[in-house]
Amino acid sequence: xxxxxxxxxxxxxxxxxxxxxxxxxxxxxxxxxxxxxxxxxxxxxxxxxxxxxxxxxxxxxxxxxxxxxxxxxxxxxxxxxxxxxxxxxxxxxxxxxxxxxxxxxxxxxxxxxxxxxxxxxxxxxxxxxxxxxxxxxxxxxxxxxxxxxxxxxxxxxxxxxxxxxxxxxxxxxxxxxxxxxxxxxxxxxxxxxxxxxxxxxxxxxxxxxxxxxxxxxxxxxxxxxxxxxxxxxxxxxxxxxxxxxxxxxxxxxxxxxxxxxxxxxxxxxxxxxxxxxxxxxxxxxxxx
Amino acid sequence: xxxxxxxxxxxxxxxxxxxxxxxxxxxxxxxxxxxxxxxxxxxxxxxxxxxxxxxxxxxxxxxxxxxxxxxxxxxxxxxxxxxxxxxxxxxxxxxxxxxxxxxxxxxxxxxxxxxxxxxxxxxxxxxxxxxxxxxxxxxxxxxxxxxxxxxxxxxxxxxxxxxxxxxxxxxxxxxxxxxxxxxxxxxxxxxxxxxxxxxxxxxxxxxxxxxxxxxxxxxxxxxxxxxxxxxxxxxxxxxxxxxxxxxxxxxxxxx
Numbered sequence: 001x002x003x004x005x006x007x008x009x010x011x012x013x014x015x016x017x018x019x020x021x022x023x024x025x026x027x028x029x030x031x032x033x034x035x036x037x038x039x040x041x042x043x044x045x046x047x048x049x050x051x052x053x054x055x056x057x058x059x060x061x062x063x064x065x066x067x068x069x070x071x072x073x074x075x076x077x078x079x080x081x082x083x084x085x086x087x088x089x090x091x092x093x094x095x096x097x098x099x100x101x102x103x104x105x106x107x108x109x110x111x112x113x114x115x116x117x118x119x120x121x122x123x124x125x126x127x128x129x130x131x132x133x134x135x136x137x138x139x140x141x142x143x144x145x146x147x148x149x150x151x152x153x154x155x156x157x158x159x160x161x162x163x164x165x166x167x168x169x170x171x172x173x174x175x176x177x178x179x180x181x182x183x184x185x186x187x188x189x190x191x192x193x194x195x196x197x198x199x200x201x202x203x204x205x206x207x208x209x210x211x212x213x214x215x216x217x218x219x220x221x222x223x224x225x226x227x228x229x230x231x232x233x234x235x236x237x238x239x240x241x242x243x244x245x246x247x248x249x250x251x252x253x254x255x256x257x258x259x260x261x262x263x264x265x266x267x268x269x270x271x272x273x274x275x276x277x278x279x280x281x282x283x284x285x286x287x288x
Numbered sequence: 289x290x291x292x293x294x295x296x297x298x299x300x301x302x303x304x305x306x307x308x309x310x311x312x313x314x315x316x317x318x319x320x321x322x323x324x325x326x327x328x329x330x331x332x333x334x335x336x337x338x339x340x341x342x343x344x345x346x347x348x349x350x351x352x353x354x355x356x357x358x359x360x361x362x363x364x365x366x367x368x369x370x371x372x373x374x375x376x377x378x379x380x381x382x383x384x385x386x387x388x389x390x391x392x393x394x395x396x397x398x399x400x401x402x403x404x405x406x407x408x409x410x411x412x413x414x415x416x417x418x419x420x421x422x423x424x425x426x427x428x429x430x431x432x433x434x435x436x437x438x439x440x441x442x443x444x445x446x447x448x449x450x451x452x453x454x455x456x457x458x459x460x461x462x463x464x465x466x467x468x469x470x471x472x473x474x475x476x477x478x479x480x481x482x483x484x485x486x487x488x489x490x491x492x493x494x495x496x497x498x499x500x501x502x503x504x505x506x507x508x509x510x511x512x513x514x515x516x517x518x519x520x521x522x523x524x525x526x527x528x529x530x531x532x533x534x535x536x537x538x539x540x541x542x543x
Contacts, residue, residue, distance in 0.1 A: 179373035182340050187387035187434070188361040197390070201377045 033263075040064070040256035047252045063257035076254075078261065080232040081240040086265075088150055088236060089218040092157035096165050096214045099158070101207060104169025105195070109178070119170075122163040130160060131223045138227050148230035156228065157218040164217075165210050172206025173199065208273045219266050237262045289316045289473055290351030290364070290441035292337065297346035299332050299498075306332045308498040309346065314491075319468055319475045321489035323482055325521075329498040330478045331446055337476065338367050338444050351441060366435035367444040370451065372427045374419040380406075380430050381415040387438045405433040408470065409463075425456045432464075436471055445477040449484060461487060482522055486510070494518050 041059040069075040146152040184194035222238040244251040292314040299307040307329040322330040335341035339360035502514040513519035
């Protein structure tokens with residue numbers, strides 16, 4: 001074998017190994033999701049069987065039919081939960097991004113007293129586990145009388161998301177060279193115009209990904225929502241999952257079906273924004 | 289075209305004085321180069337003229353009018369940045385026309401002036417590209433085009449050629465000189481490269497530690513340096529400086 005041939009063989013082997021490794025990693029990541037989808041179509045007996053039934057024997061849409069079938073037939077108020085989730089997630093994301101953009105921009109661009117202390121404080125607030133605050137939050141919200149309202153959850157999620165959003169957005173604005181906003185101001189922009197015309201479009205993909213993070217956090221959050229909600233007026237989808245537990249049994253199939261219903265919109269939302277994320281924004285503002 | 293006058297201009301960063309009360313009068317249509325080692329305050333001075341840096345004290349006049357508190361957009365200036373600062377999300381055409389779009393000029397006028405500028409700078413073939421698809425020299429040209437499209441009274445250049453290779457730098461130097469001849473205007477040009485300063489400028493201002501060491505024509509600063517610093521800074525190789533006692537001031541060699 002010539003040296004060229006052996007090098008080529010080695011490269012192909014390495015390529016195949018690479019592929020297999022990635023495949024295994026993806027399998028591990030995707031398997032639980034796949035299992036959830038699969039179980040939503042299988043009867044509970046089969047799900048709970050020991051030893052496990054790997055190959056599904058009977059598949060049906062019964063769980064979905066029951067879920068949307070209304071009360072009394074194993075149905076749960078999916079549409080109410082969905083509406084609550086949507087209102088709360090979208091509103092809190094929009095507010096968190098608005099605050100995060102203003103804050104992130106300030107941290108990236110301005111010098112002010114106590115900047116690093118403030119930034120550290122924001123980051124430290126993330127070290128407190130959210131669940132540790134659930135009791136104080138519950139007591140305060142109960143006193144104010146906003147338990148079981150959209151408002152309570154929106155406020156909570158904004159507070160939860162703002163520090164992280166600021167941190168992300170700050171990083172993205174830092175990547176936009178300062179010169180660009182200055183050039184825009186020389187070209188006749190007010191600061192405000194320079195921001196919207198030049199800096200915002202360039203940090204846009206980053207802000208979009210911050211929005212995805214904020215939305216996902218609110219959409220999936222369970223612990224606090226389960227404390228702060230009571231009825232269909234404000235229960236979100238993750239809390240709705242609890243409807244499938246009763247004193248002695250858990251309807252795993254129904255739960256999996258609701259989980260699928262929950263995942264779908266988040267999936268679509270991420271996909272839409274992801275497309276904007278890689279909108280071919282090629283840098284080249286400054287030398288290089 | 290306009291005159292530019294600096295009167296006791298000072299920039300302070302906390303206790304540090306980056307620019308110390310400099311005076312400078314620039315005539316209408318003059319090409320002035322600010323040179324000096326890095327950290328001498330030349331860029332800060334330029335940025336104060338542009339309105340990008342707040343003035344600690346003193347006065348900047350453009351065309352006789354005090355502009356201290358005017359924002360950059362109201363000063364009728366253009367600036368070419370060292371990094372070029374092209375807008376990466378816009379095509380070359382949009383980059384060139386951006387200032388006119390912001391000024392809400394009619395589209396026909398924008399197109400016409402963009403074409404004019406791109407002809408001067410040989411950018412016609414590149415108008416629909418993005419900055420990322422251009423070479424360094426082409427980006428530099430776009431940056432200059434963006435500056436001339438506005439037809440400003442004063443051009444400010446902040447080390448515009450320092451990111452180019454030696455050959456391109458020499459070529460762009462010629463182009464800048466030609467440009468100044470074609471588009472008559474007042475130019476303030478910051479550089480640390482004395483060759484650029486000597487070849488381009490009508491007048492050279494040498495700065496050190498926030499003060500002006502000497503201002504004069506290239507010949508003047510080369511042949512009659514006012515201070516030892518200027519003598520050592522200008523010329524390549526630099527002037528030899530020898531310690532000597534003035535025993536015979538009357539001898540012709542010492543005069």
